[in-house]
Amino acid sequence: MRKKVFSLAGLGIVGVLALSSLVFAGPKRGPSMAIEERAIRSLMTRWVEAFNDLDAKRLAALETADVQAVDRFGALHLASGRSADEELWADSFEAVSRKTAPPVVTIDRIRFLRPDVAVVQASWRFSEGILLVDGERVPPFSQIDTYVVIKSQNGWFVATHNMQEKKP
Numbered sequence: 568m569r570k571k572v573f574s575l576a577g578l579g580i581v582g583v584l585a586l587s588s589l590v591f592a593g594p595k596r597g598p599s600m601a602i603e604e605r606a607i608r609s610l611m612t613r614w615v616e617a618f619n620d621l622d623a624k625r626l627a628a629l630e631t632a633d634v635q636a637v638d639r640f641g642a643l644h645l646a647s648g649r650s651a652d653e654e655l656w657a658d659s660f661e662a663v664s665r666k667t668a669p670p671v672v673t674i675d676r677i678r679f680l681r682p683d684v685a686v687v688q689a690s691w692r693f694s695e696g697i698l699l700v701d702g703e704r705v706p707p708f709s710q711i712d713t714y715v716v717i718k719s720q721n722g723w724f725v726a727t728h729n730m731q732e733k734k735p
Contacts, residue, residue: 603723604677607685607716610723611674619669623656630725631717639710639730667698675711683718690733709733 610629617625627649634652636644646652676688689712697705715727 600679600682603679603682603685603718606718606723607677607687608674610716610725611672611687611689611714614725615672621660621663621665623653623660626656627653630728634725634727636728637730639732662699662701664698664700668693668695670694685716687714687716688712689714691730 614626614629617629630646630652632646632649632652634646636646636655638644644655646655671692671694673690674687675690677685679685690709691712692709693705694707695704696707699705710730710732712731713727713729714725716723717726718724
């Protein structure tokens with residue numbers, strides 16, 4: 568009888584250890600997560616290319632229809648559909664000269680919250696600032712952007728975007 572109790576207790580301890588290792592191990596980083604991370608990196612590359620090309624239509628197509636953004640001045644922008652999002656970007660790009668130097672963008676971190684939701688942090692460096700169409704120039708600056716990206720049946724899309732000026 569005593570042997571049976573110890574065997575059951577041993578099985579219980581093994582079970583608890585197995586479950587706790589699953590809980591504390593965090594999300595698995597297997598081959599499918601590596602594929603999803605590559606897909607997110609591709610999304611971000613296309614997003615940055617559309618931004619650099621000042622292409623509001625292409626940029627908005629990479630975002631959810633109800634995307635939310637906080638610009639680098641702290642203003643919240645809520646899109647109410649793809650055309651509203653496109654219009655927001657078009658208005659922003661209207662003042663930017665096509666001769667402006669593109670920023671250097673680095674993906675610092677991708678963190679999966681769930682298999683279909685991830686947070687992306689990227690560093691942007693505008694080493695020459697931004698040249699405006701009127702000839703004025705926004706001085707050089709850096710920012711850290713945080714994106715929440717979600718996966719739908721059509722792929723990955725930016726759902727939220729927060730721009731924060733990077734302090735030295």
